[in-house]
Amino acid sequence: MTRNGKIARLPRELREELNRRLQDGEPGGPLLAWLNALPDVSAVLAREFGGCVISKQNLSEWRAGGFAEWQARQETLDQARELTADASEITAATDGRLTDHLATVLAARYAFALSGWNGEVTEELRRKLRALRGLCQDIVELRRGDHSSARLNMERERLEREREKTEEEVVAHFERWARNPQVRDWICQDWISPEERKRRIREIFGLPPEPPEAAPPGDDESNPVKPSQTESDSIKLDESSPIL
Numbered sequence: 001m002t003r004n005g006k007i008a009r010l011p012r013e014l015r016e017e018l019n020r021r022l023q024d025g026e027p028g029g030p031l032l033a034w035l036n037a038l039p040d041v042s043a044v045l046a047r048e049f050g051g052c053v054i055s056k057q058n059l060s061e062w063r064a065g066g067f068a069e070w071q072a073r074q075e076t077l078d079q080a081r082e083l084t085a086d087a088s089e090i091t092a093a094t095d096g097r098l099t100d101h102l103a104t105v106l107a108a109r110y111a112f113a114l115s116g117w118n119g120e121v122t123e124e125l126r127r128k129l130r131a132l133r134g135l136c137q138d139i140v141e142l143r144r145g146d147h148s149s150a151r152l153n154m155e156r157e158r159l160e161r162e163r164e165k166t167e168e169e170v171v172a173h174f175e176r177w178a179r180n181p182q183v184r185d186w187i188c189q190d191w192i193s194p195e196e197r198k199r200r201i202r203e204i205f206g207l208p209p210e211p212p213e214a215a216p217p218g219d220d221e222s223n224p225v226k227p228s229q230t231e232s233d234s235i236k237l238d239e240s241s242p243i244l
Helices: 012-024 029-036 037-050 054-062 067-093 100-116 125-177 180-187 196-202 227-240
Strands: none
Touching: 012 029, 012 067, 029 037, 029 054, 054 067, 067 227
């Protein structure tokens, strides 16, 4: 239900704090003094109610309306929290098989009802079996829901296993496919070396080519004939030559 009163137009956090103070039993006088002194409240009142302050009547109407609805919501939330806690405890105590335990209890009730039966169908027996049959239908519905949930979980797990298996098969197939030399050549046809990549990047940004790396000191590979070796060979040649 949408409310249009002064308090209903206040920001949510202010309404929440007001409701908590009302819940704690704070008197109306201090509450009105606190509300009307807040800048946010004054802004709302000036904008939408001509600056009229929140009155005792406004607070009384809020107690019977917005505050009562807030209390009902809080009670519902508290009940939901309690039910959640109870459900967790019951699930732990029954190992997640509550409906199975209920079915066992019902079967025991049937056995107890028929344990002293002498074969005569009395009104008392009909009444007991009628009550058990109603319980049986309720438990069957509950178990049907559990079984449907179990089937959904099994189907979800099956689909997940198939997905993982499919991914593994795709990877294995790609590995076999990549072993083919023609396929490797096709994959690498646009591949360039790191040196070529650097050269292209420098060309794109208008940078000069990198200078060739200088040969390390003492590296005479570019001159296979060393001066000392030439001089030595020349001396040897002169010594072996005949004296004219």
